[in-house]
Amino acid sequence: MSKNEQAYLDLCEKVLDQGTTKEDRTGTGTHSIFGAQMRFDLQEGFPLLTTKKVNFNLIATELIWFIRGDTNIQYLLKNNNNIWNEWAFKRWVESDAYQGPDMTDFGNRSLTDQAFNEQYQAEMQSFKERIVSDDAFAKKYGELGPVYGKQWREWKTSTNETIDQLKDVIDQIKTNPDSRRHIVSAWNPEDVPKNMALPPCHALFQFYVADGKLSCQLYQRSADIFLGVPFNIASYALLTHLIAHECGLEVGEFVHTLGDAHIYSNHVDQIKEQLSRESLPLAKIELNPELKSVFDVELDDITLKDYQSHPAIKAPIAV
Structure with missing residues (x-):
């Protein structure tokens, strides 16, 4: 059994057994603990969960989107990545320009009302097609505001200058590897309350x-253990691989520190099903040896090898 995956499964069990029942912004309700940490030895293998199938292409294309500083879902949809759709769709259906059927609380209503779900799916499909085909529509309604990529690559200062945090950190790793300041922050207090579709969960x-090894520690203020955290683990592990590759280093550890670590009340059965499964050997990551810069990475430069897993487990997303 992989020690890496066991760290995640142990967290699931702990939150189920010890978590406090809490209300939350989405109205779904959670089982929650505050303060947890998992460690993943990237030398052991790539920490993509095996107790349920996790779509690696979604993780890789989202990370490339972050690295490019992009904040519009058009790139994601063109790469068949739908993981940010709901937040952009919410902005669209709440705008004055939207004239379709009432989509209030579409996330929950689509789960319990079949007739509404059919309407919702039709409206979402129409929205996605317009984002892909109509650049002007995409520019207005596919934009999520200054979310991760914007903060990583173009943090706006009080003097209207910008800071490319990710580029600066890579330069520091190459020139001053022992520095204790290799930090990138996505949490911008000025942008959080008014501009972002979703304030950053993985904050710093x-x-x-x-x-000779590069390690990464993530602080995640809010952690959706069943749906979000498996993606976050793999995404930051992949980012560590990419930066280590550019800097001529091996990979070390990924350390995942969580603030509010929660299981949504409508994910409990899915978590229990996952916990009933035995983990499998971890996959490996191979990067194109010709890749010189993180900022030039394309999906074809990244190869996931020997990934095996149990079947996927579906669950609703809380918006």
């Missing part, structure tokens, strides 16, 4: 170089 990450 830091790199650490020792013994």
Whole structure:
């Protein structure tokens, strides 16, 4: 059994057994603990969960989207990545320009009302097609505001200058690897209350170089354990691989520190099903040896090898 995956499964069990029942912004309700940490040895293998199938292409294309500083879902949809659709769709259906059927609370209503779900699916499909085909529509309604990519690559200062945090950190790793300032923050207090479709859950990450290896620690303020955290683990592990590759380093650890770690009340059965399964050997990551810069990465530069898993487990997303 993989020690890496067991760290995640142990967290699931702990939150189920010890979590406090809490209300939340989405109205769904959670089982929650505050303060948890998982460690993943990236030398052991790539920490993509095996107790349920996780779509690696979604993780890789989202990370490339972040790295490019993009904040519009058009790129994602063109790569068949639908994981940010609901937040952009919510902005569209709440706008004055939207004239379709009432989509209030579409996330929950679509689960319990079949007639509404059919309407919702039709409206969402129409929305996606317009985002892909109509650049002007996409520019207005596919935009999520200054979310992760914007903060990573173009943090706006009080003097209207910008800071490319990710580029600066990579330069620091190359020139001053022992620095304790290899930090990128997505949490911008000015943008959080008014501009972002979703305030950043994975808020800050830091790199650490020792013994020729690059490690990364992420602080995640809010952690959806069943749907979100498996993606976050793999995404930051992949980012560590990419930056280590550019900097001529091996990979070390990914350390995942969680603030509010929660299981949504409508994910409990799915978590229990996952916990009933045995983990399988971990996959490996191979990167194109010709890739010189993180900022040039394409999906074809990343290969996931020997991934095996149990079947996927579906669950509703809380918006």
